[in-house]
Amino acid sequence: MSFSQVFHRTIFPTHFITCRVQCLQSPKSDLFHLPFSRTLRTQKSWKDLHQYLCQENVILKIKLKAVKKEAELQHKNWITYENRSNRLLLLEQPWEPSLKKQKIMTHETATLIAGEKILVGLDSFKEIVGRGSTIIDKILFISEFIECKAIVSLIVRPRRFGKTINLTMLREFFSIPIHPDNENYRYELFKDTKIMERSDVYNKHFCKYPVIFLSLKGYESCSTWSSMRARLCQHLATLYEDHHYVYNQVSHKMLNKSCFDSISSGKFKDGVTENALFYLSKYLKNYHKNKCIILIDEYDHPLNVAYQYQYYEEACSFFASLFEALLKDNDENLKKALLVGVSRITKSGYLSGLNNLTVFPMYNKEFANYFGFTEDEIFILLQHNNKEGQLDGVRQWYNGYRAGNGLHLYNPWSINSFINKGTLEAHWINTGGTKMIKDLFWNSTEDFKNNTSILLRDCTINVGIMEDIDYNMLNQKSNIDQVLWTLLYYAGYLTKDKNDNLCIPNMEVSTEWQEWLTNCNSFELDSILKAGEGRFDLKIEPTEKANFKIGVYMEFKVLKHDKHEKHQNKEKLQNKANEALEQIKNKRYFFDLPKFIEQCVICEVTCQGKNVYIVGEVLNSW
Template sequence: MKKGIGIGIEDFRKIIKEDCYYFDKTNYIEELLKDRTEIKLFTRPRRFGKTLNMSTLKYFFDVKNAEENRKLFKDLYIEKSEYFKEQGQYPVIFITLKDLKKNAWEEMFFGVKELLRNLYNEFNFIRDTLSESDLKEFDKIWLKEEFANYDNSLLNLTKYLYNYYQKEVVLLIDEYDSPLITANQRGYYKEAINFFRNFLSLVLKTNSNLKMGVLTGIVQVAKEGIFSGLNNVRTYNILGDKFETFFGLTEEEVENALKYFELEYEIEEVKKWYDGYKFGSSEVYNPWSILNYLADRKLQAYWVNTSDNALIYDSLKNSTIDIFNDLERLFEGKEIKKEISPFFTFEELSKYDGIWQLMVYNGYLKISEKLEDDQYMLRIPNYEIQTFFKKGFIDKFLVSGNLFNPMMSALLEGNIEEFEKRLQEIFLVNTSFHDLKGKKVYHALFLGMLIWLRDKYEVKSNGERGHGRYDAMLIPLNKIKPAYVFEFKVSKTIKGLSAKAEEALEQIKEKKYDVGLKELGISKIYRIGIAFKGKNVKVKYEIV
C-alpha cells in the first residue's frame, strides 16, 4: 500500500504517524548543529516547507516526550548520524506568527497576547517551581493581564525553562515577518515594529539560556528595523549557497517521488511547470505544487493563489513606465537586470527596484545569473508563475477576467466592433485603466495581450518594420490565423477621438508596419488604430 500525500499537513509528527510521503530533510538537522551561529534566520517564499521543517526541529530537539518522538525519525537520515545523540535533549519553544494578520494594531496586539497565553499554558507545569516574583510575571501573561510585560515574555520563558530543566533552550519562531508585512499594508507599521523589535531583540541578544534560535520568514527586514543592536543573527537567504535545499525540493527528490507514484513519464512537463527556482547555486522545485500534482495528477497552477499578493498589486498600481517596460520583457520570456539587496525595507517599495525585490523574495521571479556586487539577472521561473501573471495580473491589476477575456476573444474572432465595445466597457467600469495616464494605457492593454495570448501568438511591441516602429503586433504561431498590427494614440479631446484613431490607422499603412507578414504565409492582416481619451476609446480598422 502506497504512502499518502499530506497536502496542507505542516506537523512532522502527523506526516509520519499517518504514513504520508516525506521528503527527508533531516540531514539539515546535522548541518544546523555543525553550524555554530547562535541565531539563524532562513528567508524563503511561502509554501516552501518552512513550517514543516520547524515542526521537524521541534520534535527532534524537544525534551518532552523524547522517547516517543525518537521513533518518528526511524529510517530517516538523522537516525544514522552521530548527531542523533542530540535528539530529545533540550526544552523547545515553538511559535508561529503567520496568523497575526489583523486590520489594526489593537487587534494584532490582542492576537499576540492570545498567542503568548497559549504558549505559557503549554508550560504551566513549571509554575510550581517558580519563585514568587517569577510566578507573578508568569501568571500575568497566562491570564492576559493588560499590564503584563509582553516585551520580555519570550526572554522570561527561556529563563524559566532553563531553570526547570537545567538545559539550554531551543527557540523556533516561524514567519517572524508576517505581522510586519501586514502592519505595513494596513497602516500601523510604527506600532508593530516598536513592539516586535523589543519582543525579538530581548530574547535573541546575548541570552545565555539559549542553545539555538531559528527563525523563518519571507524577507529579512533590515537590522535597523527589527534586529536593532543584534550582531549574532546570521541570515541564510535565497542568494546564498548554504542550506540552499533545506526548503524546496531538488530535482532528485522530485524524480524519486514521481517514480514512487508511477508518474516518472511526466518529468519534463513537471519541470516546465514547477521547476526554475534558484536558491544559491541550486535549482529547486516548489513543494506545495509538487504535492498537489502528485495528488491530482493534473498540471495546473496550485501555489500562486495560496498567499496574499496585496503588496505586489499595490506596487504595480503605482508603477512607472519603466516598470511596464520591464514587465513587458519578462512576459516575453526575457531577462531583466536588477539590484537585489539581502536586506529589505518597506520604504524600498516606493523606489524603482522595490517591486523587483518583493517579487524575487516572494518567488514570482527567479535569479538566473549573479553579476557584480548585488546585481542579478531575473526572469519568470516557470509556467505556473506565468499562469499567475495571466490570471492574477489581469484580474487584479488590469481588469477582471470576465471583461478582459471576452474582449480578446472578440478580437481573435475578427469581430472588431465587439472588440471596441468590450474595450469601451472596460474603460467605463474599471478604475485601474482610468488611473493610467498617457502611454500607460497602451502598456496596460498591451501587457494584457502579451500574457493572455502567449500560447497562440508571438506578441511584439515597439519593433522596427517598414519605415518606423509599430506599437504592437500579434503574429500567429499557426499561420492559418490572422495577424494584427496596432497603433495607439492619445486624443486631447473626446471629439477628436475618431480622427486620432483614423490617424493611427493611416500611420500603419503609410509606414508599412505590416510589410513581410504575407511572406510568412499569413493570408489575413488586421490593421487596427486605437485612440484613448480618459474613459473613452475609439477603434478604426481595415483588413488586408
C-alpha cells in the same frame, strides 16, 4: 571479529548490561527482551549484525530511560490529580509509539519516507510521519542547524517551500518531552532516517533542550494594532500554558507568579508582553538546567499585515522590543534560535537591533537543499507514485528555482498538488500572500513595465535586488522598482540564472504574472448606464496610489438602424458623436471628479448598425 567482540566492544558497556539485567525481574521486563538467537539466524554478515545491535541498543536505552522517568514521576506524585485553575485534571498516560508505516526509498542523493499518500496542506512533521504519509527525508537539516556557528539564524524562502515542516521537525527532535509525550514516541518518528547515521548528533542532542516554538501565522484579519496585539497575547498565553509545569517547580525569586498568571490569561500590559518570551526562556532554563532553542515561524507576517493596514510603526516598535529581549544579550538562556519567513526585513524591521543575526537567503549554499525539492527527490517522488513518465512536463511547469551550489529546486506545494490531482497546472499561485505585491505592481514605473514584458518573453533582465527591504521605501517613487524586484525575488516570482540575471522560474509562475497583467487593480471600473441623466455610461478612474492618474469617461449612443436603407449615413453618425461630446463638455458632467486625477479623457461612442464612430478629447483642466 567474533560475536563477543562485536557485542562487548561496540555496544553494551558493563554498567548498561548491569542495569538491564537488574530490570529483567521488573513488571517492565518484556520491554527489554532482545532476541539474540533470531538475530544470529537472520543477519547475513557481522556488519549487518553490528548495525542491528546498534539499533537495539538505542531502543533499550530509551526504554530504560522511560522506565526510570516513570518511577521518578510516580515518586513526585505526578500521576495524580492536579488542581489547576480551579478544575481537576487527570494527567494522561504516556503516548504509546506505533511502528512506522512507511518504507524507506533512496535514489542518488534523495531519501523518501514512502507512505500511502501525500497530505497537501499539513505542515506538522509529527502528524505527517505519524499518519503514515509520504515525506521527503530532510532530516539532516537537524545536524546542519545545530552545528552551524550562527547563534541566531534567519532563513528566507518563498511561501509553501517547507519552512514550517522543517521547523516542527526541529522541535520534535530537540525538545525535552513533557508528559504524556516521551522519548520512546519521539524515537519512532526518526527511526530509520538519515539522522540515525549521525550517532554523535543523536546521542548529544536528541530530546535534550527546552524549546520555545512561536508561530506568527494567522494575522491576516488584524486590521488594527489592538487586534494584532490581542492575537499575539493569545499565542503567548498558549505558550505559557504549554509550559505550566514550571509554575511550582521554579524558585519564587526566579518566577513571578502574578506575572505568570497574567500572561497565561492573555491579558497583560505592554511592558510584560514585550518581555514575555524572555521570561519564559529564563524559567525553562532554570527548570531544565539547559539552554533553550527558539523557533519562530513566519517572523515577517505581522509586519506585512501592519503595513497593509497602516499601523506599521506601532507593530515594528513592539516586535522589535519583543525579539530584542529574547534574542539579544540573552546568552545565559539561549542555545540557538531559528527564524523563518518570506521577506528579508532585517535592517529596517523589528530585527534591526540584533547584531548576532545571520541571514541565509536562497542564493546561499548553506541549507540550500533542505527547502524545496531537488531533481533527485522529484524523481523518487514521481517513481513512488507511478508518474515518472511525466517528468519532462513537471520540469517545464515547476522547475527553475536556482539556489546555492547551483541547485535547481521545485516548489513542494506544487509537486505534492500535482501528484494528488494528476494535472499539470498552476497549483501554487492561489495560496495567498500577494496582495501587497499586486498593489505595488501597478504603482511601478514605465521601466518596470518594460522589463516585465521582457520577462514574459522568457528572457532575463539585468536588475539588482536589494540586500534588505525597507518598508519605508515603498512610498518613495525613486526606489519603488528596486524594492518591487526584491520583493518578487524573495516571494518566489523571480529567480536568478547562472549569470545572476533575473528570470521567471517556470510556467506555473508565468501564469501568475499574466494574471496580474490582465487583472489590473489600480483602476476602478464603474458602469452607470443612465444615459440622459447627465452621467457617464462608463468611467475608469485610477486609485489614489496609481502611478498614472488619468481618468477615462465614456458615453454610448445607439442610433436607430433602418434595415431598408442600404447605405448608412456616416456623416450623420459623426455629427451625432461630435454633438454629444460638446454636450458633455458644456454641461461639465465631470465637475465632481476626484481631486488627485491629473488628466481627463472623455469619449463619445456612437453606433448605428455595424458602424461605430468614436470621438474623444484629453482635458488637462476642467
